[in-house]
Amino acid sequence: MSSETxxxxxxxxxxxxVSLKKAEKKNKIKAFxxxxxxxxxxxxxxxxxxxDMFMRSVDDRMVTNMLPKTFKAMEKWENLEELPPEEVYRxxxxxxxxxxxxxxxxxxxxxxxxxxxxxxxxxxxxxRQIKRNKIDESISIKEQINKIHKRWRNVEFWLAIKRTAPPxxxxxxxxxxxxxxxxxxxxxxxxxxxxxxxxxxxxxLEIAFFVTLFSFxxxxxxxxxxxxxxxxxxxxxxxxxLLPFWTSLLVRTASWxxxxxxQGVVNDFFVMIGLVGDDNRPEMMYNKVGTYVAMTQILxxxxxxxxYSVMKTxxxxxxxxxxxxxxxxxxxxxxxxxxxxxxxxxxxxxLVFILAIGYYITPALVGGAxxxxxxxxxxxxxxxxxxxxxxxxMGLMLLTGVLVIYWIYNKLVGVDNIKLG
Amino acid sequence: xxxxxxxxxxxxxxxxxxGKVLVVKDLQLDIAEGEFITMLGPSGSGKTTCLMMxxxxxxxxxxxxxxxxxxxxxxxxxxxxxxxxxxxxALFPHMTVYENLAFPLRVRKVEKDEIDKKVDKALSMVSLxxxxxxxxxxxxxxxxxRVAVARAxxxxxxxxxxxxxxxxxxxxxxxxMQYEIKHIHESIGVTVVYxxxxxxxxxxxxxxxxxFNDGKVQQLxxxxxxxxxxxxxxxxxxxxxxxxxxxxxxxxxKDKCKVKLANSEILANPISVKSKGEKTxxxxxxxxxxxNPSEKMDNMFTGKIEEVIYHGDHTRVxxxxxxxxxxxxxxxxxxxxxxxxxxxxxxxxxxxxxARALDPK
Numbered sequence: 001m002s003s004e005t006x007x008x009x010x011x012x013x014x015x016x017x018v019s020l021k022k023a024e025k026k027n028k029i030k031a032f033x034x035x036x037x038x039x040x041x042x043x044x045x046x047x048x049x050x051x052d053m054f055m056r057s058v059d060d061r062m063v064t065n066m067l068p069k070t071f072k073a074m075e076k077w078e079n080l081e082e083l084p085p086e087e088v089y090r091x092x093x094x095x096x097x098x099x100x101x102x103x104x105x106x107x108x109x110x111x112x113x114x115x116x117x118x119x120x121x122x123x124x125x126x127x128r129q130i131k132r133n134k135i136d137e138s139i140s141i142k143e144q145i146n147k148i149h150k151r152w153r154n155v156e157f158w159l160a161i162k163r164t165a166p167p168x169x170x171x172x173x174x175x176x177x178x179x180x181x182x183x184x185x186x187x188x189x190x191x192x193x194x195x196x197x198x199x200x201x202x203x204x205l206e207i208a209f210f211v212t213l214f215s216f217x218x219x220x221x222x223x224x225x226x227x228x229x230x231x232x233x234x235x236x237x238x239x240x241x242l243l244p245f246w247t248s249l250l251v252r253t254a255s256w257x258x259x260x261x262x263q264g265v266v267n268d269f270f271v272m273i274g275l276v277g278d279d280n281r282p283e284m285m286y287n288k289v290g291t292y293v294a295m296t297q298i299l300x301x302x303x304x305x306x307x308y309s310v311m312k313t314x315x316x317x318x319x320x321x322x323x324x325x326x327x328x329x330x331x332x333x334x335x336x337x338x339x340x341x342x343x344x345x346x347x348x349x350x351l352v353f354i355l356a357i358g359y360y361i362t363p364a365l366v367g368g369a370x371x372x373x374x375x376x377x378x379x380x381x382x383x384x385x386x387x388x389x390x391x392x393x394m395g396l397m398l399l400t401g402v403l404v405i406y407w408i409y410n411k412l413v414g415v416d417n418i419k420l421g
Numbered sequence: 422x423x424x425x426x427x428x429x430x431x432x433x434x435x436x437x438x439x440g441k442v443l444v445v446k447d448l449q450l451d452i453a454e455g456e457f458i459t460m461l462g463p464s465g466s467g468k469t470t471c472l473m474m475x476x477x478x479x480x481x482x483x484x485x486x487x488x489x490x491x492x493x494x495x496x497x498x499x500x501x502x503x504x505x506x507x508x509x510x511a512l513f514p515h516m517t518v519y520e521n522l523a524f525p526l527r528v529r530k531v532e533k534d535e536i537d538k539k540v541d542k543a544l545s546m547v548s549l550x551x552x553x554x555x556x557x558x559x560x561x562x563x564x565x566x567r568v569a570v571a572r573a574x575x576x577x578x579x580x581x582x583x584x585x586x587x588x589x590x591x592x593x594x595x596x597x598m599q600y601e602i603k604h605i606h607e608s609i610g611v612t613v614v615y616x617x618x619x620x621x622x623x624x625x626x627x628x629x630x631x632x633f634n635d636g637k638v639q640q641l642x643x644x645x646x647x648x649x650x651x652x653x654x655x656x657x658x659x660x661x662x663x664x665x666x667x668x669x670x671x672x673x674x675k676d677k678c679k680v681k682l683a684n685s686e687i688l689a690n691p692i693s694v695k696s697k698g699e700k701t702x703x704x705x706x707x708x709x710x711x712x713n714p715s716e717k718m719d720n721m722f723t724g725k726i727e728e729v730i731y732h733g734d735h736t737r738v739x740x741x742x743x744x745x746x747x748x749x750x751x752x753x754x755x756x757x758x759x760x761x762x763x764x765x766x767x768x769x770x771x772x773x774x775x776a777r778a779l780d781p782k
Contacts, residue, residue, distance in 0.1 A: 321511035323498040325525035339515045
């Protein structure tokens, strides 16, 4: 832009921009008021919970708040290979006494026990000593505590307390990747036989990928048929595609259970046509096969609809042009039709993949042990272990994963190329 | 090489989509090599169906289509080697202009240098050099049209089909494109089959015009004959403007007949009437009727002006004449302009040879 750009004035001498803003202000306010309820709803139901989830997943303030004097004194603990100085013991004793009065000492014991096995026992011993007023505050607290249990004389346990000092922790995220902070502060892998989360992450990605692939190969021809059939047939077919949408997810999954179980319809049919023996019925449920079949069927409409909406806009004369110019039907399809459907393919695949990656009910019901996904693990921690901060951490990891996939997609294909309809 | 007068031949072709209605009935049409032939007709008259059958996108229900003596009904479209320009251009939106033009050459496995040469030649034919890297969406309607024409010609097809290619353009552009396509045809001598419902387009461009109605060719002749000598009322009505009188033959001679209207009689040229008592529709071009004719004409009447509409180069006058208030006159805009006022009485005359007594409407 040239620096000499003159301000354009209206006939009344007001700058044009000011005048334009004034004229559009009312409309802008109206438009904002219209979307305001939605915005508010989104903030309350989406942004706020995600923020809360994040806080919950990193929050580790419990011990920080319970042992203020201990941590203050620990700042002076320099030689970490030796037991902490007297001030630390005294601080810990005073903090613990307050907790005993508030009857919160049990929580501390449990929390510290998670950090280092064996803590619960020795805090209980300390509790009994305090109850019986056996601790003399005028002499060295350090020696008295050390006498309670030999573990109090082990520096490892004091280091464990020190590790809980920061109010925030990434431990839950590390746990989600089968890693933990070792006693020396380095990040270590859990034992090989206990690495369950990594398997689940990989399986989730694998199942989401293959479900997307299956949906694509099944959905593409259906969408093409829908887009090219005459209206009266395409409406009927559209209803068939949408029918699963109108049925409850549970009902659909349950019907797959009826079909796929070992004494189910599909197996009966296989036996009937002699494909398999009656005593040798294949397991098609409570494993990956069941998850693939049921999830592909349930997510198929999400692939078909974006594809259909894109294909609908492609003029049939383009294929004709391709053929009349000498392209075989395959060349016309591959060089002309297919590239034009890429926005729909992108939208459909992204939609199905993202939905599949967080799928819960279907794998829970038909997946069995080898067909469950990370979301089932999240639900397990929400409902059974009540470790909400861990569930939050894994939920956020899933969300981050989806955002990363979206970012990669944007880099590869470009988000403006997505067409949902 | 002598021109083959039956380069494209429709031989007794019928076409029905639903087995109940014939969209094309017993079509017999020969197209000579290098000819520019237009299929003209209202929508639903079967002209596009004929084109699609020739291109291979529809199959004739009965009869054969021959291209240079070979039956092509069983050859798929991509092996026919027929270029086609579609109504909405059908440019591939994800390819550049160059790629669009190179497509028919690439599928024919033409060498890269050769492709460049041919694309360049085709683009210069439609004066679009320098547009190679543009995407179709970055072109104006007229430019897209030219690209479509160039693409249909770039692989040197024997026949080019054009399906209402100018329908989406505005009037001025349409007219200049008409001349451009006509010149391209003249310079490369390709056989063109052109479909349109715009009669002025057909008259401007074609060597011959086939007027379609109701699945049949009503008249096949050159533009002048079509306009001057329509063989039936449909053609007379469809091509250009005309004034019609419905009446009954009361007297008939070799080249003259007397037609009795509601309350008067006129002389006409018997075309498709043969005997007394037949019903007829007499068709007269507006420009053949003159105001205050100086020479002797055998039809002279007085009419009352009902409406005067100024059209720039001419003035349209609607008259109440011989019991019909729909009689149209075209008065050219010249210096000796007449004072034409509504409800003024004027004398009108025309020669009976120009009043063609055709089949009754």
